[in-house]
Amino acid sequence: MIHRDIPITYQHRIAFTHGAFDAKNHTLRDLVADSSGLGETPKVLVLVDDGVSGADPKLLERIEHYFSVHSDTFSLVSGPMPLTGGEACKNDWSLVEKIWKAIEYHKICRHSYVIAIGGGAFLDLAGFGAATAHRGIRLIRMPTTTLSQGDGGVGVKNGVNFLGKKNWVGTFSVPFAVVNDLNFLSLLPERACRDGIIEAIKVSLIRDANFYEYIEKHAAELRKLEQAPLEKTIRRSAENHVDHIATSGDPFEYGSARPLDFGHWVAHKLEQISDFAVSHGEAVAVGMGVDLIYSGIIGILDQETVDRILDLIEAVGFSLWSDFLDREENGTPVILAGLEEFREHLGGKLTITLIPAIGEKLEVHQMDHDAVLEALSKLRERSEREVSNTVKSMG
Ligand SMILES: NC(=O)c1ccc[n+]([C@@H]2O[C@H](COP(=O)([O-])OP(=O)(O)OC[C@H]3O[C@@H](n4cnc5c(N)ncnc54)[C@H](O)[C@@H]3O)[C@@H](O)[C@H]2O)c1
Ligand SMILES: [Zn+2]
Incomplete structure (x- = not known):
C-alpha cells in the first residue's frame, strides 16, 4: 500500500461591513486584490437572489457602479444576474444549468470569482454551481438574511434538493471569503x-x-x-x-x-x-x-x-x-x-x-x-x- 498524507490548510475569512457596494467601501476590493497575483484583472460574475434585488431596486445599479469604479482590481463580466431565491431555487435544476452556462459563456475560470448575494437557499444553489464548474470556482458569499449571516452562510456546505430530499446533492467547499453586509438585514421582514x-x-x-x-x-x-x-x-x-x-x-x-x-x-x-x-x-x-x-x-x-x-x-x-x-x-x-x-x-x-x-x-x-x-x-x-x-x- 502506498500511503501519503495530503495536508491542506484552508483559510476561512468572514468580513463584516455596511454598504459593501458603496464605491468607497474597500472590503471586496481588498479581498480580491490581496490574492489575485496573476498579472491580469480577474473576472467576476455576480449572481443575485431576486428576493433581495426586489427589496432593494437600486442594488443592481449600485453593484455595476462599484465595479466600474474599481475596474483596476476586477472586471465585471456582465450586469449582475438576478435568479430565483428562497427554497424554490433549490428545487429547480434548470437554475444550476443557468449558472454553469453563464460561467462557460463568460469564460469564468478557476482564477475568476463568482459573487453570490442572497439568502441561505440561494447561496446553497449558487455555491453548488460554482463548486462543480471546472471542479471549483472561487466563491465569495454575501449572505443577506440574519440566519445566513449568523449561521448557514458562513459555513462550508452547499447543495440543492433532489428526489424530493433536501440537500441531497452538494459539496463541502470552503468559500474564498464571506462578506456579511449588515445593511441587507434592514430589508428583511420582521419575522425573517x-x-x-x-x-x-x-x-x-x-x-x-x-x-x-x-x-x-x-x-x-x-x-x-x-x-x-x-x-x-x-x-x-x-x-x-x-x-x-x-x-x-x-x-x-x-x-x-x-x-x-x-x-x-x-x-x-x-x-x-x-x-x-x-x-x-x-x-x-x-x-x-x-x-x-x-x-x-x-x-x-x-x-x-x-x-x-x-x-x-x-x-x-x-x-x-x-x-x-x-x-x-x-x-x-x-x-x-x-x-x-x-x-x-x-x-x-x-x-x-x-x-x-x-x-x-x-x-x-x-x-x-x-x-x-x-x-x-x-x-x-x-x-x-x-x-x-x-x-x-x-x-
Ligand atoms: N449550507 C449550509 O450550511 C446551510 C445551513 C443552514 C441552512 N441552510 C439553508 O438555508 C436555507 C434557508 O436560508 P434563509 O433562512 O437565509 O432563507 P432563504 O434563503 O430561504 O430566504 C428567504 C426569502 O427571503 C428573501 N430574501 C433574502 N434576503 C433578503 C433580504 N435581505 N431582504 C428581503 N428578502 C430577502 C429570499 O429571496 C427568500 O424569498 C435553507 O435552504 C437551508 O437548507 C444551509
Ligand atoms: Zn438551523
Whole structure:
C-alpha cells in the first residue's frame, strides 16, 4: 500500500461591513486584490437572489457602479444576474444549468470569482454551481438574511434538493471569503429578521456562556430587533459557528455528531409537517424547547436553568409551542418520526446534542420516547399558562 498524507490548510475569512457596494467601501476590493497575483484583472460574475434585488431596486445599479469604479482590481463580466431565491431555487435544476452556462459563456475560470448575494437557499444553489464548474470556482458569499449571516452562510456546505430530499446533492467547499453586509438585514421582514436570533441562542448554549449572557441582557432590545444589539448578536453567532467549524476537528462532517444541530431534530420535522408554514427559526425555538424540557426530565439539566432558557427564547419573541406538534398518526405524534429521520440525515448512529449547562454540550445516542412525550405535554401546559397569563393581563 502506498500511503501519503495530503495536508491542506484552508483559510476561512468572514468580513463584516455596511454598504459593501458603496464605491468607497474597500472590503471586496481588498479581498480580491490581496490574492489575485496573476498579472491580469480577474473576472467576476455576480449572481443575485431576486428576493433581495426586489427589496432593494437600486442594488443592481449600485453593484455595476462599484465595479466600474474599481475596474483596476476586477472586471465585471456582465450586469449582475438576478435568479430565483428562497427554497424554490433549490428545487429547480434548470437554475444550476443557468449558472454553469453563464460561467462557460463568460469564460469564468478557476482564477475568476463568482459573487453570490442572497439568502441561505440561494447561496446553497449558487455555491453548488460554482463548486462543480471546472471542479471549483472561487466563491465569495454575501449572505443577506440574519440566519445566513449568523449561521448557514458562513459555513462550508452547499447543495440543492433532489428526489424530493433536501440537500441531497452538494459539496463541502470552503468559500474564498464571506462578506456579511449588515445593511441587507434592514430589508428583511420582521419575522425573517427575528429568525437568526434563535441560532445565536443555540450556538451560545452549546459553546459560549458569555455570549448567552449578552443575549439575555439585551433580550428586550433584541425582541424589538434594535440594530446595534442585533448586529452584535449576528456577528458573535457567525464567529461561534466558524470557530466550531474550524476547531471541532470535523469540518466536513465525517462523524455523526452535529452539535450545531442542537434542537434541530424536532425543527426539521416541524418545518416539514407544517409544509414550511413554520419558519426555520420558529421551528428551532420549539425544538430547543422540547430538548431542554426533556433534559430536565431525564436529569441532565437543572430545572432552574431549563426555565431560564425557555424564558429567554420567549423574551426575544419566539413561541415555544406549535399546534403542528399535535399531529398524530396511528395514535403516535408524527414529530417522533423526526428522530429516525435525523439519524438517517446524519448517517450512522443517532447522535443528539443536549446541554448539561449553559455553554456546554453533551452527546446522547438515544432519546427515551416516554420522556419525549412528557416533554411535549409539559411544553403544551407551559404555553397554555402563557396564553392565559396574557389574556389576564390584557383583561
Ligand atoms: N449550507 C449550509 O450550511 C446551510 C445551513 C443552514 C441552512 N441552510 C439553508 O438555508 C436555507 C434557508 O436560508 P434563509 O433562512 O437565509 O432563507 P432563504 O434563503 O430561504 O430566504 C428567504 C426569502 O427571503 C428573501 N430574501 C433574502 N434576503 C433578503 C433580504 N435581505 N431582504 C428581503 N428578502 C430577502 C429570499 O429571496 C427568500 O424569498 C435553507 O435552504 C437551508 O437548507 C444551509
Ligand atoms: Zn438551523
